[in-house]
Amino acid sequence: xxxxxxxxxxxxxxxxxxxxxxxxxxxxxxxxxxxxxxxxxxxxxxxxxxxxxxxxxxxxxxxxxxxxxxxxxxxxxxxxxxxxxxxxxxxxxxxxxxxxxxxxxxxxxxxxxxxxxxxxxxxxxxxxxxxxxxxxxxxxxxxxxxxxxxxxxxxxxxxxxxxxxxxxxxxxxxxxxxxxxxxxxxxxxxxxxxxxxxxxxxxxxxxxxxxxxxxxxxxxxxxxxxxxxxxxxxxxxxxxxxxxxxxxxxxxxxxxxxxxxxxxxxxxxxxxxxxxxxxxxxxxxxxxxxxxxxxxxxxxxxxxxxxxxxxxxxxxxxxxxxxxxxxxxxxxxxxxxxxxxxxxxxxxxxxxxxxxxxxxxxxxxxxxxxxxxxxxxxxxxxxxxxxxxxxxxxxxxxxxxxxxxxxxxxxxxxxxxxxxxxxxxxxxxxxxxxxxxxxxxxxxxxxxxxxxxxxxxxxxxxxxxxxxxxxxxxxxxxxxxxxxxxxxxxxxxxxxxxx
Numbered sequence: 001x002x003x004x005x006x007x008x009x010x011x012x013x014x015x016x017x018x019x020x021x022x023x024x025x026x027x028x029x030x031x032x033x034x035x036x037x038x039x040x041x042x043x044x045x046x047x048x049x050x051x052x053x054x055x056x057x058x059x060x061x062x063x064x065x066x067x068x069x070x071x072x073x074x075x076x077x078x079x080x081x082x083x084x085x086x087x088x089x090x091x092x093x094x095x096x097x098x099x100x101x102x103x104x105x106x107x108x109x110x111x112x113x114x115x116x117x118x119x120x121x122x123x124x125x126x127x128x129x130x131x132x133x134x135x136x137x138x139x140x141x142x143x144x145x146x147x148x149x150x151x152x153x154x155x156x157x158x159x160x161x162x163x164x165x166x167x168x169x170x171x172x173x174x175x176x177x178x179x180x181x182x183x184x185x186x187x188x189x190x191x192x193x194x195x196x197x198x199x200x201x202x203x204x205x206x207x208x209x210x211x212x213x214x215x216x217x218x219x220x221x222x223x224x225x226x227x228x229x230x231x232x233x234x235x236x237x238x239x240x241x242x243x244x245x246x247x248x249x250x251x252x253x254x255x256x257x258x259x260x261x262x263x264x265x266x267x268x269x270x271x272x273x274x275x276x277x278x279x280x281x282x283x284x285x286x287x288x289x290x291x292x293x294x295x296x297x298x299x300x301x302x303x304x305x306x307x308x309x310x311x312x313x314x315x316x317x318x319x320x321x322x323x324x325x326x327x328x329x330x331x332x333x334x335x336x337x338x339x340x341x342x343x344x345x346x347x348x349x350x351x352x353x354x355x356x357x358x359x360x361x362x363x364x365x366x367x368x369x370x371x372x373x374x375x376x377x378x379x380x381x382x383x384x385x386x387x388x389x390x391x392x393x394x395x396x397x398x399x400x401x402x403x404x405x406x407x408x409x410x411x412x413x414x415x416x417x418x419x420x421x422x423x424x425x426x427x428x429x430x431x432x433x434x435x436x437x438x439x440x441x442x443x444x445x446x447x448x449x450x451x452x453x454x455x456x457x458x459x460x461x462x463x464x465x466x467x468x469x470x471x472x473x474x475x476x477x478x479x480x481x482x483x484x485x486x487x488x489x490x491x492x493x494x495x496x497x498x499x
Contacts, residue, residue: 130381256319293341
């Protein structure tokens with residue numbers, strides 16, 4: 001077995017990826033925005049532009065690719081960063097088209113139809129589309145999920161050779177983008193266990209493990225980036241404790257499966273609405289058919305889709321953050337794959353003289369096209385440079401040599417982007433009060449602003465360490481910002497005042 005697929009499926013996959021890439025590129029914003037759950041964009045961009053380390057888990061694969069994309073000689077810094085979401089997301093849709101045609105719906109003459117329907121349904125879904133247009137890790141994560149699905153499906157078939165080796169390396173590299181990729185590890189262990197029972201040689205498993213481990217060495221980027229104390233240096237992973245704090249996502253571990261029992265019903269309701277919004281009622285009907293009608297030869301792909309849908313759904317419901325719905329992207333991918341399978345299954349249906357299956361496919365195509373304008377209106381962030389506008393106004397009004405004391409991500413990350421990433425207002429200093437409880441942040445501030453007087457390093461310091469720093473520099477004007485997040489709103493309200 002190998003990575004080969006039929007010619008028509010390849011043509012459909014390439015055309016779909018190219019078309020979605022064009023669609024995404026037309027809508028890429030050029031300014032920092034809070035739209036589409038893009039609150040972390042300023043942190044990522046600041047770290048990319050300064051060679052630093054973003055919030056846990058450090059995302060070294062994303063950082064390295066982000067720095068490479070910033071070398072492009074056109075577009076704003078934000079546009080180039082968003083390009084790293086748009087192109088991988090389009091490629092993921094193309095690979096989904098090919099995967100469905102190759103593994104999930106290989107009916108003679110219908111694989112291309114199933115793949116095209118799945119890729120188009122997923123690539124134009126509101127949640128997917130929204131993450132293809134902002135600076136975030138989810139576009140690249142979608143591509144890595146698809147590469148894992150190819151790896152697992154080929155391993156299930158007993159494949160060997162360069163393609164499998166390359167996919168093993170890319171699987172290791174994917175660990176440096178987002179650790180939720182590890183939710184696919186149980187599926188990998190199950191596939192490898194089956195191959196072991198069939199008598200696979202130990203050398204094969206060692207080779208796969210070695211290539212995956214080689215890809216995971218991308219995490220060495222973090223201590224190398226931290227050694228020069230960049231202004232964005234979460235955890236300062238030069239030391240082993242700092243590295244573990246960063247890579248393990250220490251600040252967020254308590255959020256795992258922390259959704260209160262009283263909120264589970266509303267979470268489940270939101271989960272159901274989200275699935276319906278992404279694939280629509282026709283996609284839901286075809287998906288239900290596709291999920292149950294797989295032939296015995298398709299048992300391994302069917303189990304894989306069920307695992308992807310279930311495990312990422314459970315994680316999104318249990319992860320206690322306002323934006324946990326973003327972790328539903330792989331689950332929506334599985335739902336789209338089922339919809340494609342169902343459409344291929346229905347293709348040959350007839351009622352008397354009517355080609356019922358063809359009519360159903362036409363209806364599905366019409367539905368996907370008709371929903372494009374509405375989805376576009378929901379995700380278009382080109383006019384929503386709200387985060388950058390806030391930071392520009394704040395920096396324009398701040399007195400000379402001011403200390404800007406921030407209180408949350410929403411007021412911090414846009415300032416970091418302009419002040420550190422774009423080097424605006426080098427005379428001011430940004431101090432994030434909640435982070436001053438950490439020695440690694442105290443050290444970062446001391447190296448970033450050596451001209452200021454600072455209190456001694458204090459591992460037990462609360463946020464008052466930052467207030468003490470302000471008192472030690474009485475000649476500096478003080479500005480403070482506060483964040484309010486209206487319930488149900490994506491865009492925060494940020495206010496600031498100087499004295």
